[in-house]
Amino acid sequence: MTAASDLRFFTSADGGLAYRDTGAGDPVVLLHSGFTDHRVFDDQIPALAREYRVIAPDVRGHGASANASRPFRWADDLAALLRHLDTGPAVLVGVSMGGAIATDTVIEYPELVRAVVACGASTSEFEYTAPWVRQVQADQTRALGEGDVEGWLTAFLRFVPGEHRTLDDVDPDVLRRVREMALGTLTKHTPDEVNHHVPLTGTWARVPKIDVPVLAVNGALDAPDLIADAERLARTVPDGRSTLVEGVAHYPNMERPEVFTDIVAGFLRTL
Known part of the structure; x- marks a missing residue:
């Protein structure tokens, strides 16, 4: 677990946003999945920090970062953090929600992004259609409505x-x-809390204009519609490629950390 002393805070226009900042060299930003926090990358942070400056934020409303009290967009928060740190263009590496944030940010702030690794993600406009995933989401919604945290x-x-x-x-x-990360984030919120997140729209019309290298990484056992959408991202950008990590689903960076780190490090060496 990250010690509190390892976290830094950027005072945004709507509360403090937590992040880790370690290593030296070209900047690499690690963006975590939904309901977790920067500790998703506990295996990648020290490995990549041997050669790069690694920045790993907690997305607003997650981990140690403030909840939103007004409308916000993921890309705006990340852009503000990178400008605060006077860094960029940076390589953005995101898992699930973090991958969508990476793609949204290169669309909105191309000058701040050098390359993108989207793991289990495409743009933020993706919606699951696979029956199994929709059932799990329905089970989550029902439990939340009943106040059933477990x-x-x-x-x-x-x-x-x-x-x-x-x-x-x-x-x-x-x-x-x-579980620990998800519980920590879930308990930051209340069932009747207003969702202030403002989604980015019209993303796919802008994807062909992304002029930096993009790598899509997917767990081979992840939802088939998500894999297809991520591969569509890689095909649609001018400089895209994709790869599968066998034997895992939505968290290849946690289940096969060395393989995931090697994929990211190999991609970084091509830039």
Whole structure:
């Protein structure tokens, strides 16, 4: 677990945003998945910091960062942080929600982005259509409506193994870490809280204009519609490529950390 002393805070226009900043060299920003925090990358941060300056924020409303009290966009928050740190263009590496943030940011602030790695993600306009995922989401919504935190966590953790595995197929420590982060973020919010996030629209019309290298990384056992959309991202940009990590679903960076780190490091060496 990250020590509190390792976290820094950027005072945004709407509260403090937490981040880690370690290493030296070209900047690499690690953007975590929804309901977790920067600790999703506990295996990648020290490995990449040997050669790069690694910045790992907690997205607004997650981890140690402030909740929103007014409308906000993910890309605006990240752009403000990068400008505060006087860094960029940076390579953005995001998992799930973090991958969508990376893509949104290169669309909105191309001058701040050198390249993108989107893991299990495309743009923020993606919506799941796979029946299994829609059922898990329905179970989460029902549990949340009933105030059943444990029920929500049980449903949320099903995304770790994915549809074709069980929780018994996953390292218990990975499940523990995801559960701990998700519980921490969930308890920051109330069921009747206003969702101030403002989605970015019209993203796919702008994707062909992304003029930096883009790598899509997917767990081979992830939802098929998500894999297809991520590969569409890689095909649509002028300089895109994609790769699969076998045997894992939505969190290849946690289940196969060395493989994921090697993929990212290899991509970085091509820039």
